[in-house]
Amino acid sequence: MKKILTIILVIAILASFAAVFAACSGSDEFKVGIICLHDESSTYDNNFIQAAKDAAKELGLKDSQVIIKTGIDEDTACYETAKELAEMGCKMIFADSFGHEKYMIQAAKEYTDVQFCHATGTKAHTEKLANYHNAFASIYEGRYLAGVAAGMKLNEMIAAGTITAEQAKMGYVGAYTYAEVISGYTSFYLGAKSICPSVTMEVQFTGSWFDIALEKAAAENLMSRNCVLISQHADSMGAPSACELAGVPNVSYNGSTIKACPNTFIVASRINWVPYFKLIMKAAQDGTAIPTDYTGTIADGSVVLTDVNTTAAAAGTADKIAEVKAKLMDGTINVFDTNTFTVTIVPPSGAEGDFGTNTSATVDANKKLTSYIADVDDLGDYIGETEVVADGAFKESKFRSAPYFDIKIDGITLLNSKM
């Protein structure tokens, strides 16, 4: 009896396989592929996934035309997934993580008729491939605005007598001590300083992009050091939830945390990838050129702020943000205006492993930055080659889309360093 049942089952399943195979022959419709490091449970990747879906919807693409591959490691798996997507007929393939870059370039060299786009990468402008492109956004503008909201909150605390002007110290939980994070916290600090001139900041790094326990511990340490407001550049809920528990105001990142932190969440900045996805999807569809190095800005909607939480934010925050945003867009405010910060240069002491601080910078008698040679061409030498200070400002994201501001400015104390 069992034997007969088995045979029947086998035949039924084989028949269904055959039927499906016949139905599954490939179609020639336009397709794009998206490669993500993690899946939607990571706020970082989810930001890309949702943006790709939204952009496709706005362009009238069907779900079946956008193939999203999640959980693709930063090794040969990335190249193989890109190849798989190219074989499926994708005309544009996008990858979302820094470590994917080399494998995307490898695939781009092999499939010259497919467009390869990569977020956060640095090599497109030196590789000079017609079908390989980098993208990032001037998120420092968003963080500057978030900093404005933080400054407003500090001023409110000073006015209420909760703290003195000297006690206006913020804490920042960072992932790694490198340009993307340094550029982020510096712009946040400068935004706050533009509102509350006496503000100082302490930064603690976790050495990971996603570690709930470490981020929570870092936030708690900063609060125990009398930081009265916390912000972060890491992807877990560790820092925001620690703030909610302690009742310390928090400026978030990647998206609103108001549901989990109704009493302490002020505002959050994030990169909105929809404009870029629309650009590359449309370009791939129409066969038009894609910029080699694309920097989304606050003006084109690539950098956005969430709604301000009026429960936690100071009164008038939303209006102030709107006002500063307009000035950023018309160019009257420059985030890295060299008049707004000072830089201390520490030459190497001669001890092994001590390379000094800000040695690529030149400053005038008032410690204002006059020149900075940044490592824009990321050739693995970690040696700068491009002058990035001009017209009284540090030109972030001008020579390539990925951030390269890595100056340690005065007023910010790094508690540790995680490379």
Place this chain on the structure above:
Amino acid sequence: MTEQKKIREPLFRLVKRTNQSAWLPWVVRIVTVLSSFVLIGILTWIAYGVNPLNVYGYMLTGAFGTKFKIMRLLRDLAILLLFALAVTPAFKMKFWNIGAEGQVLMGAFCCMVCIFYLGGKIPNGLLLLVSLIAALLGGAIWAVIPALFKAKWNTNETLFTLMMNYVAIQIILYAIKIWAPSGTGILTPSDFGHLPKIGGDNFWFSIIVALVMTALMFTYLRYTKHGYEITVVGESENTARYIGINVKKVIIRTLIVSGIICGITGFLLVAGINHTVSSTTAGGRGFTAILVSWLAKFNPIGMIFTSLLVVFLSKGMDEVMTMNGVTNSFFSQVVTGVAFLMIIGCEFFINYKIIFRSRSEKSAVAPVQEAGAAEGSDETPALADTTPPEEAPQTPAEDVAASDDAAKEE
């Protein structure tokens, strides 16, 4: 009346099956595998409204859709198979080596050390040779440390090998921080120390190595003195000692063999496939390998098929999820887990049957005899360990003593 209550038998008991035909277990296995696929189809249909027939279609296209996908599947199968081959001799010896992950990582790490520091300075052929030797040493040392402790001080190898995994991961993370100061935790792949590509891609090398190693391991376990010693030590250490086998030596030697295979795997992962190393280079396959090995009853040829099943399910479910726009991995993991639970469960029911308490008083005697008859059969001793005989519920003390004796004899 009161007496009867005292000796009341439990609701159900497990009894070892005896005298079953050779083909019946295979029918049960095949039916189980097929019904686990049916279940996957039904669950996906319920969760995402996907026509179950399409589910199987996607699984097939995901695994075998193009020549490239077939080759990639075979390569992944080969790598998983190598992991499984590495854990097998230790497991057969009842040395619970759950450290294949760390042993492969150390092999990969040592290989990467050579490529990183010697790449471009010595000829590629020499570099590959040096990295291979380093990888073998790395894997072997990482495996032999817990073996030495086990042989010398009888430490718990399960915990020891598990902890060694974390040490290996931390060593790699530390090295990456030194090698790649850009701060993103990613080591850019090296241009040096690439294994020659056979047929233009990196697939064949791993496949060929895995095939050769499978044949060698099969021979080693079945036809050599070493293999016999492993079997004897696994069945009973006391017997092994009695017939003059140096158990400590066998443990250490076997773990060196395990470690060397892990070293080869690590070498393939770095020099043949990724050209870089990260904490996820082994990707959890050191643990999946245990499933692969065990399901195949430690038979290297059988592991080809169990690896195929694992890799097919993984690639297949990936495709099902991708093609239906699902951007999380929870569902496919749950479904894969359920499928394997069924398959493992079926092994249990092939070996044991459940006897429920019958309502009539007389029948209480019958199962006791049956269970008694089942004793002496030595199939899947590990499972038998977990279900001590229950034939004499009236005299618990005596029963425990008896089963203790049995355990010692084993």
